[in-house]
Amino acid sequence: MITHSNQTADSRHLLEFVLRQGDNALVLGHRMSEWCGTGPALEEDIALANTALDLIGQTQMWLAYAAELEGRDRSANDLAFMRDATDFRNLLLLEQPNRDFGHTMMRQFLFDAYQVPFLQALESSADQRVADIAAKSGREARYHLERSSDIVIALGDGTEESHRRMQDALDRLWSYAGEMFVTDETDIAMHNAAIAPDLKLIHAQWNDTVQARLNKATLAVPDSTFVHKGGKNGVRHEEHLGHMLATMQVLQRSYPNSVW
């Protein structure tokens, strides 16, 4: 029998965990939507927007659950549009600006390669709601990984210019990838409760996928082991997130509770 205080701690960790998933999907989804109408080719523009749409759909499922767990009578929309940057729990990798198409697809690839095994593990989560959302999102993540891998390989092993840009993107983003595998007390609590997997296992799978595909893309994996941290626990977001939210939230901030 677990004590009352432990239960409270566990439910706090579950809320934190679910918020992280929702914020990852929301922030990356919004970044992808910033490409709408400016993609390098019509097909890619449509693909970027559709990827964004999948992620925003996943956000709705995660944040609706987070809002229920929170029990403060807030909706998924409230969580998305009325929280400040310090309340967000997304990975720093995902708030990085789009820069060029190469950066955008490299960021997507590094995340997809994590998201696929991670969601697959969550499908057998002890928390049924988490398992259901993971099953739904996982199929979409697999599809996203197929596309982001193809593009990273095609552009990495492409022209001199495309290769240079992909290597730049990898070098710049590499130190942000490690945060996906940083294990804190929430991750430990979720793993102990059989709600989420041990991130070490996901890291190993991620490494295999990423190494193999970057090799195929003729890109050099950076030596650096430095890891930027502070996004998933909300302690130290970069300035990019604030700017992004200023645009994303302006309508709800200016006209609170307005609806279509």
Place this chain on the structure above:
Amino acid sequence: MADDQASVAQIREWLDAVPDPEIPVISIVDLGIVRDVQWRDDVLDVVITPTYSGCPAMSVIPEDIKTELGRHGINKINISTQIAPVWTTDWLSDKGRANLKGYGIAAPRTTGVPEGCPRCESVDVEKISQFGSTPCKAQWRCKSCLEPFDYFKCI
């Protein structure tokens, strides 16, 4: 249950007249979106399932269901969304698959490759993009008749 209540089979038939908002040649029943229909006293519970998480049609479909069933005198309807077990393209009916083809959209296949060009049947086809005009479609091209076509993504 009141005697004058329509049967669930009848209601499913009526729902088969509700087109998918983005691909009007297939109904929401063909697509496998309608998961359950049940009377709870005088309220009709309809459970629907999203195809893709972010599919914008999911906000239109409940309205379309209410309008269609309202025409048959059913006005107390409770529509809920359920995501598990997860929807897959296997839920598409045979009638739905045939209608897609007639409309110029190649039906989904587990191989990830369309059976052939929906216009000229040629199997000499290539992928243009993994995504298309809606979240559920990819863009392909026929190398025989040179026409581009939509392929219903398989998930």
